[in-house]
Amino acid sequence: MSRVSDFIEKVRSKPEHVRVRYVVFFVSLIMAFMIGIWMISMTHHFKGITSPQTKEAVTESIESWKEEIGDSPTLPQINMEDLEEESL
Numbered sequence: 001m002s003r004v005s006d007f008i009e010k011v012r013s014k015p016e017h018v019r020v021r022y023v024v025f026f027v028s029l030i031m032a033f034m035i036g037i038w039m040i041s042m043t044h045h046f047k048g049i050t051s052p053q054t055k056e057a058v059t060e061s062i063e064s065w066k067e068e069i070g071d072s073p074t075l076p077q078i079n080m081e082d083l084e085e086e087s088l
Contacts, residue, residue, distance in 0.1 A: 011022050 011019055014022075
């Protein structure tokens with residue numbers, strides 16, 4: 001633990017522009033590490049999506065939604081010529 005304390009004291013004794021470099025370096029290092037963990041976890045999370053069972057389930061859901069939408073009443077069609085006549 002004293003090595004970490006010694007390093008912190010050494011950095012504190014440096015000029016401000018050098019301390020900023022240390023901060024940028026360590027923040028970038030930690031951020032790269034966190035992004036790496038995030039990317040690994042996302043690849044594991046999305047592995048199951050490409051399975052054939054998942055694709056089939058999604059296709060069935062889309063087809064059922066299309067059938068439901070097809071049964072619903074349609075919106076009335078608006079004729080632009082009628083609108084122009086009404087506005088005159």
